[in-house]
Amino acid sequence: MQAVTFDGHGGTGVIDYRTVPEPDLGADDVLVDVRAGALNHLDVWTRRGMPGIDLSMPHVPGSDAAGVVSAVGASVTRFEPGDRVAVLAGVSCGQCEFCRHGEPALCASFRVLGEHVPGVHSERAAVPADNLIAVPEHVDWETAAAAPLVFQTAWRMLNTRADVSPGESVLVLGASGGVGHAAVQIAAHAGAEVFATASTEQKLQYAAELGADHVVNYTETNFADEIRARTGKRGVDVVVDHVGEATWDDSLRSLAKGGRLVTCGATTGGRPETNVQRVFWNQLDILGSTMATPGEADAALEHVWDGTFDVRIRDVLPMRETARAHELLENREGFGKVVVKPDNELD
Template sequence: MKAVQFARHGDRDVIEYDEFPDPEPGRDEALVDVKAGALNHLDVWTRRGLPGVDLEMPHVPGSDGAGVVREVGAGVTRFEEGDHVAVSAGVSCGVCEFCRDGEESMCVRYSIIGEHQRGVHSELAAVPEDNLVPVPDHVDWETAGSASLVFQTAWRMLLSRGDLSPGEKVLVLGASGGVGHAAVQIADFAGAEVYATASSEEKLRYAEECGADHVVDYEDEDFADEIREHTGRRGVDMVVDHVGAATWHDSLRSLAKGGRVVTCGATTGGTPETDINRIFWNQLSVIGSTMATPGEVDDVLELVWDGTFEPRVRDVLPMSEAARAHEMLENREGFGKVVVRPDSEL
């Protein structure tokens, strides 16, 4: 088979689309004929090299993907040949205290397909049964292959960890990205008043289409000042921040007394200066979140499959152009997800 791969960490020039050994499904795995997969910023970080993560090289990236089951291992009971499936990338141990309590995304040995182990941006992928979700036949491959990671992440951030309630005010930073545009839709679905930031007029209009009630161009305006003005100096109840160092100070400034900031990542750096005085004086909460439990995945993806939520796709490229797909993410080009498909599928 052919696969997107890199044999060393580095810039986009390390990415190749070349021959790779066909995977053999284990007892509890299904062999999936991959039809489409989306990129996430995680793919960029993994390519560059993450501290403490040692990969077997060459490494196949990709945490999002969907396709048709070609073969199943002897222990697989939920799927059979011909089923349409999507990948849910979080891998938990199943035995630690968090897994026993139904909080698999907090597993002490949690890992992610595409980050800590071989990903699915390839013609074929052997995926554990527990990391597959059924996809209705009417769902197109671009949707099936781009929804899982960002919608489950945003769902857990806002509803499970952030406990968002109808009528609350929520600010979503980076609304043009994968997690951002999912968070806008979920916040709107939950009945919140949604504020969103983006970097161009086009992206702001897309954010409004996804459900944002108010938008701010962070390239032209100080978003914290704008939020304070729009809310009568009160601030918002929640900030969804996956940007990190570049926005952290203003995220705290945007919060009302007793507000909370929920974070799942830090694309601009993970060690920002922070205002501890503001945190304790305004009784703010800082909440971390990552991925989701199997039940949460099922809940949010049902709403994707029925059309309630829509992964916006900015472009579909052949896997041989994976370097260009990485470039689009790094340069923040467009709105929504970048999808890659095996060249043989185009």
């Protein structure tokens, strides 16, 4: 079968689309004929060589995909051939104290498909049954592939970790990206007043269409100064920051007293300086968040499947052009998710 691979870390030139062995199907696994995959910034960092992660090469990337079940392992009862499914990328042990209490992302052996272990950007993928969710017939493959990781992540950030209430104000940074465009919609759905940042007028327009009440072009003005000016120097109740080092100080400056900063990533670097005096004097909460529990993922994706949330897709490419897909993310071209489809799905 054909799969996206890389043999070493580096620029987009390390990416190849080539023949690899068929996946082994374990007793608890489901073999999925992949109809579409989707990229996340996680794929870029993994390809570059994320510190602390030692991959077996060649590595198949990809944390998001959707397709049709073609075979099931001997112990699988939830799915059968012909079922439509999408991938939930987090793999945990299922037995430790965190897994038993419904927090698998805190599991000491937590791994992510495509990041720590082989991913799903291939013609076929063997995926643990626990990492699949059913996809209704009316949902197209591009949407099913693009939604899971970002919508479950943003759902947990806003509804569980930040516990956003109706009438509160939320600032979403990088509203044109996967997590960002999901967070705008989830915050609006929660009844919040939504502020969103992006780098172009077109991206700001898209953010407004998805539910942002106020938009800020961060290339033209300092977003923290703008937020404070628009809120009468009060600030917002919640900031969603997945950017990291480049925005961290301004994110803290954007918060009202008693506000919450929730973060799921750091695309510009993970070691920012923190004004600790601002944190304790303003009694701010800094909340980390990773992916979601199965129940949170189900809740988020139900809203995708029924059309409440809109999955914006900036481009659909054949898997042989995955290098170009990475460039779209790295260069911040467009609004929403980038989808790749196996070449045999485009014939």
